[in-house]
Amino acid sequence: MVIKIGAKPTAPPAKPGLLFEAEKHLYRMNTFTNSPEYRRVSGVTTVIGSTLNKPALVDYKMNSVARAVRENLADVLAMHADVKASRLHPFDFDKKLIAMSEVRRDRAAARGTAVHAAAEKVADGQKVSVPKELQKPVDHYDKWLYDNDVEVVLKERPCGNRTHWYAGTFDLICKFHRGAYAGQTWMVDLKTSNQVYGETALQTIAYKNCEFYVDEDQIDRPMPEVEGIGVLHLTKEGAFLHPLGDMQAASDEFAAILLLFNSRKRRDGLIRRAS
Known part of the structure; x- marks a missing residue:
């Protein structure tokens, strides 16, 4: 390695303490400042949301499903008929109904x-x-x-x-x-x-x-x-x-x-x- 006379050493670029994968909403944190070793770390909202009972959120989800059935009754009945006729798996019926119930939530999240x-x-x-x-x-x-x-x-x-x-x-x-x-x-x-x-x-x-x-x-x-x-x-x-x-x-x-x-x-x- 040849070092030119008068050249100043360049510090290596800093390694951020946190890396964030937006698609997965996943954080990785290094074990100390500038460490190259990263490990998965739980986010604050995940820690709280997975642990704390939220009656208001439970009520909101139940009301959202009820509203989805009321506002999309014809579609829900058609899907139910498909389940009875074995054209639609019950699990897929549940997934579609849940998706209907989350439309308002997703709009509110986008607004926020x-x-x-x-x-x-x-x-x-x-x-x-x-x-x-x-x-x-x-x-x-x-x-x-x-x-x-x-x-x-x-x-x-x-x-x-x-x-x-x-x-x-x-x-x-x-x-x-x-x-x-x-x-x-x-x-x-x-x-x-x-x-x-x-x-x-x-x-x-x-x-x-x-x-x-x-x-x-x-x-x-x-x-x-x-x-x-x-x-x-x-x-x-x-x-x-x-x-x-x-x-x-x-x-x-x-x-x-x-x-x-x-x-x-x-x-x-x-x-x-x-x-």
């Missing part, structure tokens, strides 16, 4: 994604053009930023905790320069659903307790300190910030959920079932 994307640009001070039905939530977000003189510290960054082995992507870390929380820095989650729930405290505290985030240059950075956690509900009527209470209590609760999530295999192995 579009509002989030627009909100990210608004936070950068960009003017955005969105469909008419999304304009009001986006405008209210813009007004909320102005009214509270919000400084965007970080937005939409992957973050991870190697000690407790979980990861995710937070919406917003911001500092208020006006209003009730002036001078404070908060971790804020943006929601566009019909309702918001206190369980978002678990999500925001999990992000707050991450050890690092990955910046735009794919370099691991320490997470900023925050004094509060909250959920910002973006609706047609306005943007409403809901404080999510005591961070230590939320941290203890997420730790309990993480323990239950990580111990599933132990419980599943307690009883051997005949194959």
